[in-house]
Amino acid sequence: MFKRFRFTFIAVFVTMIAVGATLLTFNSANADLPEKKLVVVGDSITARYNDISGDANEGWWSMVGHEMGYTPVKVAVSGVGFMRKQPDCSGIRFGGMLSQVIAEQPDILIIAGGRNDWRDCASSSHASEAKVRDHAFRYFRALNARLGLMGITSDDVYMMSPWGAAASSHMWIRSVVKDEGERFGFTWIPTSYLQDGHGWSVDRTHPTLAGNVELKRRVLKFSDLLCR
Numbered sequence: 001m002f003k004r005f006r007f008t009f010i011a012v013f014v015t016m017i018a019v020g021a022t023l024l025t026f027n028s029a030n031a032d033l034p035e036k037k038l039v040v041v042g043d044s045i046t047a048r049y050n051d052i053s054g055d056a057n058e059g060w061w062s063m064v065g066h067e068m069g070y071t072p073v074k075v076a077v078s079g080v081g082f083m084r085k086q087p088d089c090s091g092i093r094f095g096g097m098l099s100q101v102i103a104e105q106p107d108i109l110i111i112a113g114g115r116n117d118w119r120d121c122a123s124s125s126h127a128s129e130a131k132v133r134d135h136a137f138r139y140f141r142a143l144n145a146r147l148g149l150m151g152i153t154s155d156d157v158y159m160m161s162p163w164g165a166a167a168s169s170h171m172w173i174r175s176v177v178k179d180e181g182e183r184f185g186f187t188w189i190p191t192s193y194l195q196d197g198h199g200w201s202v203d204r205t206h207p208t209l210a211g212n213v214e215l216k217r218r219v220l221k222f223s224d225l226l227c228r
Helices: 002-031 059-069 094-106 128-147 171-181 209-221
Strands: 037-040 070-074 106-113 157-160
Touching: 037 059, 037 094, 037 209, 059 070, 059 106, 059 209, 070 094, 094 128, 128 171
Parallel strands: 037 070, 037 106, 106 157
Antiparallel strands: none
C-alpha cells in the first residue's frame, strides 16, 4: 500500500515537472516572436495624434493597432496626399514616404489619405479628377512594386480616406482612391465622414477624441483587421 502510494506520488510529481517545462518552453518561444506591426501612412488626421493609450490626443490608428494586438506606427505628414505636397510646396507627397514605410517593415499597411488632394499645394483652384487619379495610380503602382521589400502582399494593404465635414463636397476623391488602389488588389475600408453635430471634429476637419474613437470603430467594423 505504502509502495503504491509512493509510486503514485512520484508519477504525479514527474508529470507536474514535465508540464511545467512544456509551459516554460511555450512561453519562451512566444516571447521570442517579433511583435506584429501596423503602419499607417497619412495626413494630419493621422499625424496630429499620438500613440498613448487613454490619452485625450490618442489617434484612431493607435486605437486600431492596440485592439488588433499590433504595434501601431504612423508615417504621416500634415497637409499632404497622393498629389498634394505641403501648402508651401516644399514638402513631399505620399510617394516620398515610401522609403520610410519600407524601413518600418509593416505586417499590415493602411494608406489613409485623399483629404488634401482637392487642390494643388500653392493653388486655391480645384484639382481635376484626372490629375488626382493619375497621382493615386502612380503611388499605388510604386507601392505595389515594393511590397516584396516589406515581405507583405496586396492582401496586407488597406486604404481609407478619413474626412471631416468641411470638405464633404470633394468626396469624389474617395472613389478615385478606392478605384485606383483596388486595381492592385488593395482593400478599401469605407469610413464616411465625421458629420457635424456629433462632437466628432474640433474644426470640421480633424477629429476630437470622440471622433478618433468613431474612426476606430468604423475601421474595425468595415474591415477584417480584427481577424488578422
